[in-house]
Amino acid sequence: MSTPTEATTPTEATDRPAPGDVAVELTYREAINAALHDAMAADDAVLLMGEDVGADGGVFKTNAGLLEAFGPERVRTTPICENGFLGVALGMSLVGLRPIVEIMFADFLPTAGDALVNQLPKYRYMSGGQTAVPVTIRSIGGATGRFGTQHSATGESWFMHLPGLRVVTASSPGSAYSLLRAAVDDDNPTLYFEHKGLYGRKGPVQRGEIAELGKAAVLRDGSDVTIVATLLMVERALAAAEQLASDGIDAAVIDLRWLRPLDLPTVRASVDKTRRLVVAEEQVHAAGWGATLVSQLTIDGVDWASAPRRVSLPDDLPIPYTPPLEDEVLPSADRIAEAARASVRG
């Protein structure tokens, strides 16, 4: 597992990106680590809490150096009790702190179901706006790990259904950094999803950058078909677009990033051009963000040139443990490209 690099040492934290900032090359893991360092260095009110967050850089090694830099009060190892310690974070946020809570696997989010559904999103509302709830929840989702069916959910769509929350997903080192800073900066409860299959990926990171709230990223412009993806599916969508390019198909790729608020205008602008859509999702389609996008765009009157397509997990199967089947059920670049081709054909 990674060891702390220079990027994991706190630097002069800046609140806003200095225009001249030079991007550094970091892994996704290091980018998250850097965002944690910078957010904690920028504001004493920020703390990190969760199970085993401190020792040995945390379970996914995203927290390297934090315990040493900020001490055990601000890098707080909790007992195993997700609902309880998320409630604790809520309480902290009501009296001036800005906790970042690590829920180790996204599959454990339901263990904190009440805090996530009835408390964090509704707390400000039911007080008539008396308080803000600046809590960030980092959770690690996704398959590829051969962790089996209770440790492989992405989980992000469960929370789209809940007014009061924000939901954001990180697909690359650069966005992992800037989105985590944005999440911590925001005064509302924000679920921030990492993907366990991405920790080793390298990419440019603009230290100090804070992403714009609710803004999807058009990673590749295109005129024939729009592919929308999140998390691990983004790199597969980009790979699919490469394949398609060599077939003469010009695919746009959008990293949706935020599920709540949902950036319909950015997706709309693209599909107005392409009139074709493929959603590439590491989740069951029913009640997910892909269905939400297709539905809302259709309701909004997009004039599809051919029916939208989806590349999703099987409708009726939990994630299998066995490596060949785990690989088989996950949408691949090939399947995404094939869906795009079909949409262009038909």
Added chain:
Amino acid sequence: MSTPTEATTPTEATDRPAPGDVAVELTYREAINAALHDAMAADDAVLLMGEDVGADGGVFKTNAGLLEAFGPERVRTTPICENGFLGVALGMSLVGLRPIVEIMFADFLPTAGDALVNQLPKYRYMSGGQTAVPVTIRSIGGATGRFGTQHSATGESWFMHLPGLRVVTASSPGSAYSLLRAAVDDDNPTLYFEHKGLYGRKGPVQRGEIAELGKAAVLRDGSDVTIVATLLMVERALAAAEQLASDGIDAAVIDLRWLRPLDLPTVRASVDKTRRLVVAEEQVHAAGWGATLVSQLTIDGVDWASAPRRVSLPDDLPIPYTPPLEDEVLPSADRIAEAARASVRG
């Protein structure tokens, strides 16, 4: 609140509807009560458990007479601990019992989040099919009660996203009865949703009838526009169809009933005729069944004559307590009719 009527006394339970059975007129509450009586009388393995289920007919008076008929072991009052007692029900189901668990308000389902997301749906799968999990979960959802934001969720769409579960909703006394019997009869974990605004409604109930799994009900055929609804929205959709009829618009009304499995063929048959769809949902559209339907039908290539419409809860608002606003945010028959008219206009 209702008092037990003759319908709440156990009768000769029959496993399958006798063809000659005469329908009786019952309230929604009485229909649920009758189904509980009949299911428990039919099979000693069936029990009812939950908070305060026994005394005084239970909190919503659906359980009148059960404690007296079946005793405190089979009508088991639990401590307040939704995750725990749902886990207990799971354990019971593994060794031969068929528990019916009452989760008083649908808002408390997330309190049992782990049992609902990681245990019940995956238990059979991760054992490689070694066991069935015949657990029925009754939960009471919906607004209209002036119960405020932590007691008004419908909640049914959260669970569509989860392979391994079945999810069913009851909109009338007749379906409340036959669907509850079907849920208890099934060998898989089934979430059965009641709506707290419907308990007083009267309608015909076919005692002994067991509904077909996964089958939506076409309540009204129509050629101009298809309205799909669940729970409280079904009667509003029917009222809207009446209004529309007097405007010369012929609306089909489908009570979706099952969200998992989802009866796409029935809805598809109707929209192939009407080419227009309105989903009437007491929920936020994002990541709900309405979005799932619109998306899947569009992906499947339905040739819409005009864009599908939705009548939903506000995208970004928890349910307010204050009566005028609670009424305002709920989709009304008028709003459903207006959406249907707009869809017919173009």
Added chain:
Amino acid sequence: MTEPASSPPDRLEWYQTMVRIRLFEEKVQELFMTGQIQGTTHLCQGQEAVSVGAIAAMRPGDVQTNTYRGHGEALALGMTPETAFAELMGRSAGGSGGVGGSMHLIDFSKGNIGANAIIGAGLPIAVGAAVAFQMQRKPNVALSFFGDGATNIGTFHEAMNMAAVWTAPVVFIITNNLYGEYSPLRTTTPIDDLARRADPFGFPGAIVDGQDIDAVYAATVDAVERARGGGGPTLLEMKTYRYRGHSRSDPAKYRPEGELERWKARDPIDILGQRLIAEGVIGPGDPTEIRNETQAEIDAAAERAAESPYPTLEETIPYVYAD
């Protein structure tokens, strides 16, 4: 917030506050009958000494969380009856602008940082506030009020455990009124004295006579000041009783005959009233006079509350997200 606990307590004010809570709750029932309040409500007649006595132990900057049965705490913390009625009536002038309702009387300016409709949910919130105070090096304490039934839900255990492990300045207050909704304690709980539930966390638990406001106050001051001094959490079990059913729709037929009457014979308002008379703080006619004055205050508050308009949907949009 009431006066700092270090100044001698004003027990006449306690008395008045208890009467205010009692009459407020009775008025709520009446307003239900006339349809001016809709939905459900959970009243606390009989439990006033717990709310008032424990809250009297708080100092400025201290906070608490309570429950759907939280009118007593809200009023004891200084929410005006008018603001509370307006909330129950769903009016703009309510503490939450009318969107919260009976189960959510909240006032951050008075240390009332939460009234929760989910069993157990208030406990970790209080622990979080307490740990925050500790990290901020503030001399403050958090209290959490909850019911006997709530001691069976996991969140109770989780909150107690974290409070202990972090020596959080928090006081857990069980308002043990012997029932969940319809279920007597013994059908859901294998022990009678819930104070015992502190033992596996290694901090003290104490049983308190919840009908005796002086006892409630003394026990809470001890616990609060111990917490403030870095001594960690305490669990206080206040033995009390609710006179009414669980909620509006509950006639409480499940209670054994005579139980209500036995508890009413130890009414917390009467106990303090008689003590104040015996001590010469008030005269024998004063209870009636206080009741009458308070009744007039309550009636007027309800009337004024009813004049507040309902909120519009626009008004409530900013309650969802902070910016």
Added chain:
Amino acid sequence: MTEPASSPPDRLEWYQTMVRIRLFEEKVQELFMTGQIQGTTHLCQGQEAVSVGAIAAMRPGDVQTNTYRGHGEALALGMTPETAFAELMGRSAGGSGGVGGSMHLIDFSKGNIGANAIIGAGLPIAVGAAVAFQMQRKPNVALSFFGDGATNIGTFHEAMNMAAVWTAPVVFIITNNLYGEYSPLRTTTPIDDLARRADPFGFPGAIVDGQDIDAVYAATVDAVERARGGGGPTLLEMKTYRYRGHSRSDPAKYRPEGELERWKARDPIDILGQRLIAEGVIGPGDPTEIRNETQAEIDAAAERAAESPYPTLEETIPYVYAD
């Protein structure tokens, strides 16, 4: 299921089973290195006496639930190493047809009704089975194995409370190996002796030397037979230690120096081995011989397991819904 507890225990068989578990776990590590097993795994070397001793107290028809660290229980209950290896390798011949994996070695036919990857989730399941036995008037008992860290999650408290209130025939077994993932008990838990956590539920808790299989067996037989006789639940705290890190990726650098060695000096296999030699049940050379024989058995089992095919997607569809 092992033999009825009423017949005299076959302690040589215990010894062999402990060795089998130890060598199985070591082989799993090896198969990870060679890539024949992927993902993660949670090994139980050092804890064998708990699994084998407690399960020896079960009788036919009794059931248990365990956790992601459940290989010991699975093998003690009689799953063959081949079936277990095949599951870890994701093969059709695995106990769950390869779809479960290392964290879910399950065999209903042997009373192994669950191996759970969610902390605390197995406890209420065991309570449910126990209550079902009670309702079915069956003379059976359910056991639940879980870790020290699991005693901090709410489900623990909820399960203990229900077990008590319903006098369920269930035995809760804490495998207290002193650590959660990387966190020593004391950073997450305010007390050292977790047996104390039975007190607020009014049933007994006992501390047991988890390195001494005879002690484990005796304590579990007591608890299981009390439960069977209608005496209700027991909480058993087995003091033990895991030799390896939490999971595959954990080198366990957070442990104080010498700790591992101190525990290895009280190795549960050695303790029983020496006792059996002293009692003349086996000769001084037998431990080595048993080890060698078992090693051969394990190696052969792993080889056979690797010959099983991977399941196809179709094969696994019927695992989702029962019909």
